[in-house]
Amino acid sequence: MTDPATHAPDLVPPPTLEVRGGLKNFGAVHALRGVDLVARPGEVTALVGDNGAGKSTLIKCIAGIYAFDAGEVLFEGQPAHIADPSKANELGIEVVYQDLALCDNLDIVHNMFLGRELKKGIRLDESTMERQAAEVLASLSVRTVRSIRQHVASLSGGQRQTVAIARAVLWNSKLVILDEPTAALGVAQTEQVLQLVRRLADAGLAVVLVSHNMNDVFEVADSISVLYLGQTAAQLRAADTTRAQIIELITSGSQESGGPVTVPPAPGTAAAKLDTKNGSTQA
Amino acid sequence: MSTSTVSSSAPSSPLTAAVEQPTFGEAVSNYVTKVRGGDMGSLPALLALVVLIFAFIALRPQTFPSALNFANLFQQGAVISTISMGIVFVLLIGEIDLSAGFTSGLAGSTMAILLLNHGWAWYLAVLAGVVAGAIVGLWNGFLVAKVGIPSFIATLAAFLALQGAVLLIISNGGNVPVHDKVILAIENKNLPVIWGWALGVLAVLAYAAGSLNTWASRRRNGLLAVPLGLVVVKIVVLAAFVLGAVALLSQERSRTTFVSIKGVPIVVPIIVVLALLLGFVLTRTAFGRHIYAVGGNAEATRRAGIPVARVRIACFIICSTMAAIAGIFAASRATSVDPNAGGSNTLLYAVGAAVIGGTSLFGGKGRVIDALIGGAVIAVIDNGMGLLGYSAGVKYIVTGAVLAAAAAVDALSRRRARATGRV
Numbered sequence: 001m002t003d004p005a006t007h008a009p010d011l012v013p014p015p016t017l018e019v020r021g022g023l024k025n026f027g028a029v030h031a032l033r034g035v036d037l038v039a040r041p042g043e044v045t046a047l048v049g050d051n052g053a054g055k056s057t058l059i060k061c062i063a064g065i066y067a068f069d070a071g072e073v074l075f076e077g078q079p080a081h082i083a084d085p086s087k088a089n090e091l092g093i094e095v096v097y098q099d100l101a102l103c104d105n106l107d108i109v110h111n112m113f114l115g116r117e118l119k120k121g122i123r124l125d126e127s128t129m130e131r132q133a134a135e136v137l138a139s140l141s142v143r144t145v146r147s148i149r150q151h152v153a154s155l156s157g158g159q160r161q162t163v164a165i166a167r168a169v170l171w172n173s174k175l176v177i178l179d180e181p182t183a184a185l186g187v188a189q190t191e192q193v194l195q196l197v198r199r200l201a202d203a204g205l206a207v208v209l210v211s212h213n214m215n216d217v218f219e220v221a222d223s224i225s226v227l228y229l230g231q232t233a234a235q236l237r238a239a240d241t242t243r244a245q246i247i248e249l250i251t252s253g254s255q256e257s258g259g260p261v262t263v264p265p266a267p268g269t270a271a272a273k274l275d276t277k278n279g280s281t282q283a
Numbered sequence: 284m285s286t287s288t289v290s291s292s293a294p295s296s297p298l299t300a301a302v303e304q305p306t307f308g309e310a311v312s313n314y315v316t317k318v319r320g321g322d323m324g325s326l327p328a329l330l331a332l333v334v335l336i337f338a339f340i341a342l343r344p345q346t347f348p349s350a351l352n353f354a355n356l357f358q359q360g361a362v363i364s365t366i367s368m369g370i371v372f373v374l375l376i377g378e379i380d381l382s383a384g385f386t387s388g389l390a391g392s393t394m395a396i397l398l399l400n401h402g403w404a405w406y407l408a409v410l411a412g413v414v415a416g417a418i419v420g421l422w423n424g425f426l427v428a429k430v431g432i433p434s435f436i437a438t439l440a441a442f443l444a445l446q447g448a449v450l451l452i453i454s455n456g457g458n459v460p461v462h463d464k465v466i467l468a469i470e471n472k473n474l475p476v477i478w479g480w481a482l483g484v485l486a487v488l489a490y491a492a493g494s495l496n497t498w499a500s501r502r503r504n505g506l507l508a509v510p511l512g513l514v515v516v517k518i519v520v521l522a523a524f525v526l527g528a529v530a531l532l533s534q535e536r537s538r539t540t541f542v543s544i545k546g547v548p549i550v551v552p553i554i555v556v557l558a559l560l561l562g563f564v565l566t567r568t569a570f571g572r573h574i575y576a577v578g579g580n581a582e583a584t585r586r587a588g589i590p591v592a593r594v595r596i597a598c599f600i601i602c603s604t605m606a607a608i609a610g611i612f613a614a615s616r617a618t619s620v621d622p623n624a625g626g627s628n629t630l631l632y633a634v635g636a637a638v639i640g641g642t643s644l645f646g647g648k649g650r651v652i653d654a655l656i657g658g659a660v661i662a663v664i665d666n667g668m669g670l671l672g673y674s675a676g677v678k679y680i681v682t683g684a685v686l687a688a689a690a691a692v693d694a695l696s697r698r699r700a701r702a703t704g705r706v
Contacts, residue, residue, distance in 0.1 A: 103579035105647035115587030117569040127504040
C-alpha cells in the first residue's frame with residue numbers, strides 16, 4: 001500500500017515500528033482512541049501532545065507494560081504481539097523512562113548491565129562489562145563522564161540521562177523510546193542529550209522521542225506525531241511543518257489555519273487516517 | 284583489547300584513556316575525597332576499635348592484652364558477628380530481621396534436643412538446626428516480599444512466635460546440655476599451633492595472589508586499576524594483622540601447668556570461611572549485584588527484569604541461615620541451650636554490629652566485613668568493660684550509646700553524601 005518511490009529519500013526498509021488504530025481503555029476511560037505511529041530506522045520520531053493526550057499510555061503499550069485492547073502493531077513489517085516487557089526487549093525495544101530507573105548506589109557499568117550481567121562461570125565478568133560499557137559510551141561520543149566506575153549518584157542529570165540511553169543502546173536495540181529525556185535538564189545538558197538522540201538515529205536506530213518541548217522536537221525530529229485526546233491528529237515530516245502548525249494540532253487536534261496540506265512520512269498510512277479523522281475540520 | 288588499541292580508537296575519551304593510571308598519591312587523595320564526601324565505610328568503626336583497644340590496654344595492662352583474653356574476644360564475638368553477617372543482607376535490601384536472635388535459639392535448641400533425646404549424629408543435628416533457620420527465613424521473606432508486610436512487623440511476629448517455639452522445644456524452664464565433642468570443640472577448642480600458622484600463611488598468600496591477579500588483569504585489559512603500591516600496602520597490612528593474631532593466639536594461655544591451651548580457636552577459621560563465601564556472593568556474582576540494586580532502587584531493578592521478590596526472599600533466607608549457624612556456636616560456647624537462647628541483647632548487638640561496621644540502615648550500602656568489624660567493636664566494649672568491673676547495666680548503656688553514634692554517623696554521612704552527590 002505504500003509507494004516508497006515518491007516520498008522516501010532513498011531505499012526504504014519497512015518501518016521499525018508501526019501502530020495502526022491502537023485502542024486502550026481503562027474501565028470507562030478511553031486513554032487511546034485510535035492511535036497511529038510510524039517509527040522508521042535512522043529517524044527520530046517525536047511524539048507530542050498535551051498532558052493527558054495519551055503519550056505515556058502509548059509508549060507503555062509499545063513497551064509491553066500495558067496491552068492494546070485493539071489495533072495492529074507491526075514490528076519491522078511483521079505483526080507483533082507485545083505481551084510483556086521481556087517480549088519488547090526480545091524484539092529490540094528499549095524504553096528510557098522519565099524517572100530514569102538507575103540505581104544510585106551502583107556505578108555506571110553496573111547500571112548499564114543491570115539484569116543482564118556478563119558472567120564467567122558464576123563470577124561476574126567485570127573486565128568485559130567495563131570494556132563494553134566504555135566502548136558504547138565512546139561510540140556515542142560521550143566524553144563528559146570522568147570514570148565509568150563512579151557511582152551514578154555522583155553524576156549530573158544530563159550524565160544520568162546519557163547512561164540510561166547508553167544502557168538502552170548496549171543491547172542491539174532497534175527501537176529506543178525516550179520519555180521526556182530533557183525535561184529536568186539545563187541548557188547545555190539538554191543540548192548534549194539531543195545530540196546523543198541524533199547520533200542514535202544516525203547509527204540506524206529508530207528513535208521515538210516523547211517531548212513537550214518544541215525546541216527539542218524541531219531540533220532533532222525527522223517526523224512528528226501529534227496526539228490529541230487519545231487520537232493521532234497527524235504525523236508530519238518535521239521539515240515541512242512549522243512550529244505553529246504543531247502547536248495548533250496539539251491544542252485543537254486540527255489545523256484551522258489552512259496552510260499546505262500536510263505531508264505524511266509515507267502515504268497511505270498516516271495521511272489516509274488523517275483525512276478520515278480530520279476531514280470535517282479540515283474543510 | 285590492548286591498551287594501545289583503546290587509546291588509538293578514542294584518544295581523547297577519558298572513558299577509554301586507560302593509559303592514565305592513577306598514581307599512589309592520587310588514589311589516596313581520591314579516598315580522602317570519598318570519605319569527606321560522606322562515604323566513610325568502616326572507617327569510623329576501625330578508628331573506634333583502635334581507640335577502644337588502646338584505652339583498655341592503658342586501663343588494664345595486665346589482663347586486656349593477654350593472650351587468654353585475646354582468644355576470649357574471638358569466642359565472645361563469634362555469635363554476634365555471625366548473626367550480623369546475615370543481618371547485613373537484609374539491611375542491604377532496606378529491610379530488618381528482628382527474629383534473627385530467636386532464630387539462632389531455635390536452631391540451637393533443635394540441634395541440642397536432637398543430639399540429647401534422639402541420639403542424632405552431630406552433623407545431622409546441625410543440618411536440622413540450619414534447615415530450621417532457613418525455613419524461618421523463607422517464611423519471613425514470603426511475608427515481606429509476597430504478602431507485603433513491613434519487615435519490622437513480619438519479623439516481630441516471628442520474634443514472638445520463635446520465642447514460644449524455643450520454650451516448647453526446651454519444654455519450659457529446662458536447660459538442654461550439649462555433650463557432643465564436635466559441637467563443643469567449635470567454641471572451646473583450638474587448632475594445633477602449626478595448623479594455625481599454615482592457615483594464616485595460606486590465607487595471606489591467597490589474598491596476595493588474588494589481588495595481584497586482579498590488578499594485573501585490569502592492567503592487561505586496559506582498565507583503570509588501583510596503583511600497585513596500594514595493592515601491596517593492603518597485602519602487607521592484612522599479613523601483619525593475620526600473622527600477628529596467629530602469633531598471639533599461638534602463645535600458651537593456660538593459667539596452670541597441667542593443661543596447655545594454645546592455638547587459633549576453631550571457630551575463627553569457620554567464620555573466615557563464611558565471611559569469604561558471603562563476600563564472594565555479594566561482590567562477585569550477579570545475585571549479589573541484584574541485592575545492592577534492590578536496596579538502591581527497587582523499581583529500577585524490577586524494570587531491569589530482575590525478580591525483586593525472589594532476591595528479597597533469598598536475603599531473608601541467608602540472614603536466618605546465618606543466625607542458625609550462630610545458634611550452634613552459641614550452644615557450643617554455653618555447652619547448653621536454655622529457653623532464652625538468642626534472646627536478650629543478641630539480636631540488638633547483631634544489628635548494632637552491622638550498623639557500627641558501616642552498613643546503612645537505609646539499604647544499598649554495606650559489606651560482610653562490616654559485620655566483623657562492628658562485631659569486634661561490640662566484643663571489645665563488652666570484654667573490656669567487664670575487665671574494668673562495670674556491671675551489665677553500664678555495658679548496655681555504653682553499647683547503646685555506641686550504636687546510636689554509629690546510626691547517627693550513617694544518617695549524617697547519608698545526608699552529606701546526598702549533598703555532594705554520592706549515596
